[in-house]
Amino acid sequence: MICIACGSDEAVLAKSHIISNFVRKRLTGEKGRGGSKKFTFKWIGRSDLPNQDLPKPYLMCKRCDNTLGATVERNTATLLMPENVDLFHEWQQLPILECQIHGVFDEPLPLGIYDYPLSQQFLIEKFALSTAWRALHALAKDDEKLSKDFLISARGRGINQSVIRHLFDDAILEDGFAASLYYWPPQTVRFITGKDDEMPFAWVELGDQNEFLGVAVMFAYWVIIWPLFECEEHQRSEKLNRLNKMCFLNWVASVKKQLSQ
Ligand SMILES: [Zn+2]
Numbered sequence: 001m002i003c004i005a006c007g008s009d010e011a012v013l014a015k016s017h018i019i020s021n022f023v024r025k026r027l028t029g030e031k032g033r034g035g036s037k038k039f040t041f042k043w044i045g046r047s048d049l050p051n052q053d054l055p056k057p058y059l060m061c062k063r064c065d066n067t068l069g070a071t072v073e074r075n076t077a078t079l080l081m082p083e084n085v086d087l088f089h090e091w092q093q094l095p096i097l098e099c100q101i102h103g104v105f106d107e108p109l110p111l112g113i114y115d116y117p118l119s120q121q122f123l124i125e126k127f128a129l130s131t132a133w134r135a136l137h138a139l140a141k142d143d144e145k146l147s148k149d150f151l152i153s154a155r156g157r158g159i160n161q162s163v164i165r166h167l168f169d170d171a172i173l174e175d176g177f178a179a180s181l182y183y184w185p186p187q188t189v190r191f192i193t194g195k196d197d198e199m200p201f202a203w204v205e206l207g208d209q210n211e212f213l214g215v216a217v218m219f220a221y222w223v224i225i226w227p228l229f230e231c232e233e234h235q236r237s238e239k240l241n242r243l244n245k246m247c248f249l250n251w252v253a254s255v256k257k258q259l260s261q
Pocket of ligand 1 (some may be wrong): 005008060061062063
């Protein structure tokens with residue numbers, strides 16, 4: 001089995017989390033002071049996946065998996081959410097600004113983005129990218145066509161290498177291929193799951209038969225969107241709007257529908 005990061009051929013790869021385990025640990029209360037379980041997680045569209053644990057596809061060798069864990073994931077938890085996730089006022093102290101997403105509805109869709117000093121912001125961006133990158137590879141391994149074709153194309157291989165150099169060696173990422181992480185509030189989560197104590201977790205490739213637009217990952221209070229389309233500069237906002245619409249309108253609706261069944 002080939003490690004998606006270093007390319008080494010290992011007899012056994014580590015079971016990688018797409019979405020870092022700290023998300024589940026904090027939100028289920030495993031790390032909370034009370035220790036009580038707070039939320040259940042619901043996987044979308046994959047009845048074979050466990051409900052309470054996060055799926056762990058074989059993606060990276062142990063060394064690469066540990067490296068990402070130590071350099072990116074370990075320090076991101078405290079940036080994304082408060083120590084005590086039950087306390088509303090602790091959430092309010094996080095530097096989350098409102099931003100507007102265009103192209104989804106007639107009116108701009110308001111979501112939250114983090115606004116940290118540069119070095120911490122850099123960590124959040126790396127976390128978003130490493131999550132989306134693992135989702136892309138997991139989708140390809142699951143034979144999802146757009147992701148699979150992308151990763152074997154020359155362009156896809158180039159972007160993949162650029163992401164790996166960025167994640168593991170701090171090389172500058174090729175322009176336009178950063179992943180965005182958005183915060184959406186508890187009422188949005190409730191709207192999607194129809195429940196107070198359930199969190200949706202899913203990832204998806206977005207596009208149509210003509211074009212791969214990107215990958216999106218939803219987990220608890222966050223959504224990551226990673227644009228991967230090819231475009232001239234003047235087409236960029238139109239394609240981004242289409243990607244946003246596929247994510248926040250079509251995909252959210254389909255998740256909501258699946259959860260209500
Ligand atoms: Zn490796």
